[in-house]
Each structure stands twice: as C-alpha cells, then as structure tokens.
Amino acid sequence: MLLPPPVGSALPIVKTLADCVDFSKTVTPFVDQLIALPSQLVQAGADTEALKHLYLSTNPLISGFAFALAITPIFLIVSEINKNYSQVDRCWSLLPTVYNLHYDVWARLNGLPTQRLDNILAFSVCWSIRLTFNYWRRGGYSIGSEDYRWETVRSWVNRPLFFIFNILFICIAQSVLLFTVTTPTYVLMLASRVSGQNMNTTDIVFARVLMALVLLEFFADGSQWNFHKAKHAYQKTAKVPVGWTREDLEPGFNTTGLFRYSRHPNFLGEQLIWVTLYQWGCVETSSLYNWTGVGAMSYLILFQSSTWLTEKLSAEKYPEYKIYQQRVGKFLPKLTGPGWGEYLEAQKKAPKKK
Structure with a gap:
C-alpha cells in the first residue's frame, strides 16, 4: 500500500505570507507536473492506490488546471454535435464549487489547516445551489435550451470563424476562467500554513460578505422570476396579476425591487463575489494585488461584454x-439625477394621447 507523500513534494515551501503569492515560488516550480500528468494517469490506470498517490503528490493548483483543460474537448464535441453552444453554461454553476471542493479535500488528505477552506466551500455550495436552481427553473437544462445571445453572435461571423470562437473562447477560455476565479482558494490554503488554522476577524468578515452577496443574488433572481411570471400572465389574459401594476409590466422588462436601482443587481452580486474572494487572498497575505487577480479581472471583463x-x-x-x-445604473445605483420612479411619475402627469 502506497503511503501519502509528504506535503512538501506537492506544495511550495512558504515561510512568509509574501511567499504565498509569489508566482515564481507557488506556480512555476510545478508546471512540469502538468506536462507529466497525462502519462502518469495512463500508468496509474485503474489502480486506486496509485491514483490516490498521484492525486496527493500533484500540486492542487496544477491538478485543478489540468481538469479544466481536460473537460474542454467534451464541451467542444457535445456543442458541435448538437449545434448548441450552452454546454459550458450548463456547468457554470458547478465547476467553481468543484474546484473549491478539490482544494478542501486535498488539504484534508494532506493534513493541512482547512478552516478557511471549509468556509469558502460552504459559501461556494450555497452559490452553486442558488445558481443551479435558477438556471433549472428558467429551463436551462431542458433539451435544446441555449442562451439566446449565442444566436446573435453566430449571426455576426461565418461558420469557420465561429468554430474557432467556439474552441478558443466558449470551450477553453470559459472553462479555464471558472478555474482561475477559484485560485485565491489556493493562496488561502498556502497562507493557512503560515498563519495557522483559526479564522480571525477578517476571515469571518469576508466569509459573511460572500454569503451576503449570494443572498443579494437570490433576491434578485426571485424578483426577476416573479416579474416574468406576472408579465407572461398579463400578456396571456390582459389582466394585471395581484400585487402588480400596469406600469410595472408594460415596459416588458423588470424595473421593480432591486431593479429599480440597478439594471443588473444579480450581475453586480456575481462580480463582487469573485472580487471579494480575490480580496480575501490579498488581505490574508498582506498584498495589494497578486497573480490570482487574473481570474477576477477576467470575470469582470466577461460580464462587461456579456452585459453590453x-x-x-x-x-x-x-x-x-x-x-x-439613462436613469438607472448598470450595476451600481445612480446617486444623482432623476431615477425610474420620477420617469413613471412624469408619465402619469403627461397628457394622454388621443
């Protein structure tokens, strides 16, 4: 029976918190493991002990990244066979939690402190449940369901160019993105080796903020869902459902609740979640910025373009x-100028057209 290898063979030697975010110490020395991993998996075959040994002796950042790359051909093949390009979308709510679970399990098996990782995993599971449920009730997992925006993108380019776009962006870039947003968890795992097991006040604040942001998204999702249910009922029966007004429903888009102050409160929460996780890693390591910010920054760029x-x-x-x-902020509420409520009041006072 193979014994688990010493942690030192799979993790960098970190003596200070600054070491935990040093790319040359925490990532570069383990790149060779990524290259060797495919052949090692073949050699291990179905031997569970050999696979466990390989898992524990491989840097968790590298094995997570390898998984993100390994699943991209699946996304590509399924999307091209079905001509449906929402395959990554179907896994969007699950993959970040898979990676956070991976870090937590790896740390536990290697006897590392996991209190911070446990809190990250708890938030991540709640995030996944909320997003998966919302995607399901909107029909995202129905056969043939596809994000309507992909049809628009397809209309902009010819078939060969879209195929390249599917490979590079939809399948590879998005899969890697869902891995990179969780890389601060790796940094926090390393930092726990220096600072110790117990959560401090700062850790507790970050963990609670992440949960609060999931709640923000939950309420925004509920508001959007209730609006569209009411709108469809109104369009079908021409009767205004109880609790709604014509002014709420006739524009065709939600302007109630959180949407009265932000055009995309759910998108706001989504972006803040991964920025907050990144900032947690920065604060814990006393760094103004570090390499894991690539994930959060890429997420922001993606949401800016998709929101556009x-x-x-x-x-x-x-x-x-x-x-x-013009009257409501895209993500953050506008602090000056007339809002949507003032517009509705002006519409009520305006003379009716004959």
Whole structure:
C-alpha cells in the first residue's frame, strides 16, 4: 500500500505570507507536473492506490488546471454535435464549487489547516445551489435550451470563424476562467500554513460578505422570476396579476425591487463575489494585488461584454429600455439625477394621447 507523500513534494515551501503569492515560488516550480500528468494517469490506470498517490503528490493548483483543460474537448464535441453552444453554461454553476471542493479535500488528505477552506466551500455550495436552481427553473437544462445571445453572435461571423470562437473562447477560455476565479482558494490554503488554522476577524468578515452577496443574488433572481411570471400572465389574459401594476409590466422588462436601482443587481452580486474572494487572498497575505487577480479581472471583463450584448438586444426589443439605461445604473445605483420612479411619475402627469 502506497503511503501519502509528504506535503512538501506537492506544495511550495512558504515561510512568509509574501511567499504565498509569489508566482515564481507557488506556480512555476510545478508546471512540469502538468506536462507529466497525462502519462502518469495512463500508468496509474485503474489502480486506486496509485491514483490516490498521484492525486496527493500533484500540486492542487496544477491538478485543478489540468481538469479544466481536460473537460474542454467534451464541451467542444457535445456543442458541435448538437449545434448548441450552452454546454459550458450548463456547468457554470458547478465547476467553481468543484474546484473549491478539490482544494478542501486535498488539504484534508494532506493534513493541512482547512478552516478557511471549509468556509469558502460552504459559501461556494450555497452559490452553486442558488445558481443551479435558477438556471433549472428558467429551463436551462431542458433539451435544446441555449442562451439566446449565442444566436446573435453566430449571426455576426461565418461558420469557420465561429468554430474557432467556439474552441478558443466558449470551450477553453470559459472553462479555464471558472478555474482561475477559484485560485485565491489556493493562496488561502498556502497562507493557512503560515498563519495557522483559526479564522480571525477578517476571515469571518469576508466569509459573511460572500454569503451576503449570494443572498443579494437570490433576491434578485426571485424578483426577476416573479416579474416574468406576472408579465407572461398579463400578456396571456390582459389582466394585471395581484400585487402588480400596469406600469410595472408594460415596459416588458423588470424595473421593480432591486431593479429599480440597478439594471443588473444579480450581475453586480456575481462580480463582487469573485472580487471579494480575490480580496480575501490579498488581505490574508498582506498584498495589494497578486497573480490570482487574473481570474477576477477576467470575470469582470466577461460580464462587461456579456452585459453590453444583453442590453443591446433589450434596447432593440423594448422602446423604453434606453430611458431605463439613462436613469438607472448598470450595476451600481445612480446617486444623482432623476431615477425610474420620477420617469413613471412624469408619465402619469403627461397628457394622454388621443
């Protein structure tokens, strides 16, 4: 029976918190493991003890990244066979939690402190449950369901270019992105070896903020879901459902609750979650910034571009959406100028068209 290897063979030697975010110490020395991993997996075969030994002796950042790369051909093949490009979307709510679970399990098996990782995993599971449930109730897992924005993107380029786009961005870049947003968990695992097991006040604050952001998304999801249910009922029966007004429903897009102050409160929460996790790693290691910020920054860039496309399509579909854009902040509430409520009041006072 093979014994678990010493932690030192799979993790960098870190003596200070600054060492925990030094790319040359925490990542570069283990790149060779990524290259050797495929052949080692073949050699291990179905031998569970050999696989366990390989898992424990491979740097967890490297094995997580290898998994992110390994699943990209699956996304590509399934998407091309079905001509449906929402395959990564279907796994979006699960993969970050898979990586956070991986770090937690790896640390436990190697006898490392896991209190911070346990808290990250708890938040991550709640995040996954919320996002998976919302995606399911919107029909995301139904056969043939696809994000409507991919159809728009396909109309902009020819088939060969979209195939390249599917390989490089949809399958590879998005899969790697869902891994990189969790890399601060790796840093926090390393930092725990220096600072110790117990959560301090700062750790508790970050853990609670992450949970609060999941709650923000939960309420935003509920508001959006309830609005669309009411809108569809109104369109079907021409009767305003109880608890709603014509002013709420006739624009065609949600302007109630959190959406009265932010056009995308759920997107705001989503971006803040991964920025907060990144900042947790920065604060814990006393660093102003570090290499794991690539994940959070890439996530922000993705959401800026996807939100631009979402709003472009909404403005084309709903006549009042451009007014909504002028009066309500995209993510953060506008602190100056008239809001959507003032617009509705002005509409009520305006003379009716004959």
